[in-house]
Amino acid sequence: MAATFDVIVVGAGYIGCAAAAELAVAGLRTLLIERGEIGAGASRANYGNVQAQDAELTHSLPLTLAGLSRFPALEEQLGASVGYRRLGSLLLIETAAQWQTMAARLPILRAAGIAAELAPAERLPEIEPLLDPQTVLGACYHPHEGQVDPFALLWACLRRGRAHGLTVRAHTQALELEIAQGRVAGVRTAQGLFSAGAVVLTTGAWTNQLGRQMGRAWPIQHVRGQALVTEASALRLNNHIASAAFFEDIENTAGGAVLAISQTARGHFLLGEAAYPDPDMSQRAEPDGMRAIAAVATRFFPALGALRALRTWAAPVASTPDGLPCLGAVEGLPGLYIATGFKSTVIVTPVVGELIVNLILGRPSAIDLSPFRPDRRIDHAHRP
Numbered sequence: 096m097a098a099t100f101d102v103i104v105v106g107a108g109y110i111g112c113a114a115a116a117e118l119a120v121a122g123l124r125t126l127l128i129e130r131g132e133i134g135a136g137a138s139r140a141n142y143g144n145v146q147a148q149d150a151e152l153t154h155s156l157p158l159t160l161a162g163l164s165r166f167p168a169l170e171e172q173l174g175a176s177v178g179y180r181r182l183g184s185l186l187l188i189e190t191a192a193q194w195q196t197m198a199a200r201l202p203i204l205r206a207a208g209i210a211a212e213l214a215p216a217e218r219l220p221e222i223e224p225l226l227d228p229q230t231v232l233g234a235c236y237h238p239h240e241g242q243v244d245p246f247a248l249l250w251a252c253l254r255r256g257r258a259h260g261l262t263v264r265a266h267t268q269a270l271e272l273e274i275a276q277g278r279v280a281g282v283r284t285a286q287g288l289f290s291a292g293a294v295v296l297t298t299g300a301w302t303n304q305l306g307r308q309m310g311r312a313w314p315i316q317h318v319r320g321q322a323l324v325t326e327a328s329a330l331r332l333n334n335h336i337a338s339a340a341f342f343e344d345i346e347n348t349a350g351g352a353v354l355a356i357s358q359t360a361r362g363h364f365l366l367g368e369a370a371y372p373d374p375d376m377s378q379r380a381e382p383d384g385m386r387a388i389a390a391v392a393t394r395f396f397p398a399l400g401a402l403r404a405l406r407t408w409a410a411p412v413a414s415t416p417d418g419l420p421c422l423g424a425v426e427g428l429p430g431l432y433i434a435t436g437f438k439s440t441v442i443v444t445p446v447v448g449e450l451i452v453n454l455i456l457g458r459p460s461a462i463d464l465s466p467f468r469p470d471r472r473i474d475h476a477h478r479p
């Protein structure tokens with residue numbers, strides 16, 4: 096007989112771990128299944144930055160703010176250290192067009208209560224001494240962001256969930272959804288059928304693999320994001336740093352890289368990012384991508400040229416054409432929910448589980464989720 100749960104969460108990245116934990120805390124018998132190890136998808140590949148800098152401004156600010164506000168008390172809530180530390184961020188500006196794009200965001204961010212300013216190049220040595228200020232016109236500076244240890248956060252969520260009865264099964268791939276009488280009834284895996292009245296797909300870039308079996312295609316796309324980590328160094332970054340070019344059309348940077356640099360609390364530099372289109376869901380870091388990353392990082396931060404790279408990696412990272420997440424119930428298939436494609440995922444992790452609990456229990460949501468409906472129509476000319 097199939098093991099029976101109230102809810103099955105498919106995919107143990109940030110979103111799946113957070114959702115599964117909150118569902119268990121809410122008293123629902125919850126199973127979390129993951130095809131690989133915990134965090135086997137994009138969540139093993141990231142820097143752990145809590146970033147409001149790239150927030151989508153039309154509908155996502157309430158979500159971004161709700162997440163950001165949770166971090167100072169998150170470790171207390173989880174009863175575990177997740178390596179949270181406060182950091183600022185810089186978006187480096189190289190062109191007049193980027194300056195205009197950043198300037199246009201400022202009033203909206205500030206009105207929402209997110210501190211942000213445009214710093215000309217002359218001010219940058221004070222904010223980020225490692226940066227060569229001659230390489231930029233300036234930067235958009237967000238002084239109040241942060242960073243966590245990605246794996247510590249995933250495991251803290253799971254421990255909290257398990258303390259409330261959460262069942263976790265790694266190496267258990269959802270092969271197809273079980274549908275009965277027009278609604279979702281469970282998940283089929285190679286290890287057997289698991290029954291549940293509700294299923295939440297937190298499957299990131301893989302979500303449409305399951306969707307296609309049901310004739311569904313949600314607006315989820317992905318790139319293969321690639322990065323490398325250096326040996327630990329006594330050099331210190333004050334901020335996590337990316338290029339304002341991320342706000343431009345950079346999906347097809349095969350052979351190139353756009354600056355995204357951060358440092359772990361132990362002093363290792365995390366250098367990225369080369370993003371390749373990737374229909375095959377490959378997890379291979381390409382040598383030309385690594386060379387491009389090293390070139391772009393040392394152009395802005397010459398001192399990093401003396402460091403050795405320790406490890407490279409790549410992972411498929413989900414996004415949507417309109418920059419809004421897919422978060423909500425699937426139309427026409429009661430019991431199925433999707434939560435993926437967040438523009439910045441770490442920042443929403445403390446709040447997304449509660450939103451999913453409310454969806455499943457039919458409770459009102461403090462945040463308007465209607466713009467995030469997975470089955471929304473997207474004008475493909477629209478860019479966030």
Ligand SMILES: Cc1cc2nc3c(=O)[nH]c(=O)nc-3n(C[C@H](O)[C@H](O)[C@H](O)COP(=O)(O)OP(=O)(O)OC[C@H]3O[C@@H](n4cnc5c(N)ncnc54)[C@H](O)[C@@H]3O)c2cc1C
Pocket residue numbers: 105106107108109110111128129130131133134135136137138139140141142143144145146267268269270297298299300301302305319320321322367368410411412413434435436437438439440441442
């Ligand atoms: C170099 C780099 C740096 C980044 N830095 C940051 C950062 O600092 N801050 C930030 O917010 N974001 C960052 N990101 C993006 C971030 O990593 C992702 O947005 C985030 O990890 C997505 O989390 P997720 O839970 O939605 O998806 P994923 O982590 O991809 O989780 C989906 C999970 O579902 C599992 N799965 C898929 N199909 C099935 C199936 N059929 N059955 C069972 N399990 C299945 C997968 O194995 C995977 O573990 C970065 C990305 C890269 C590449």
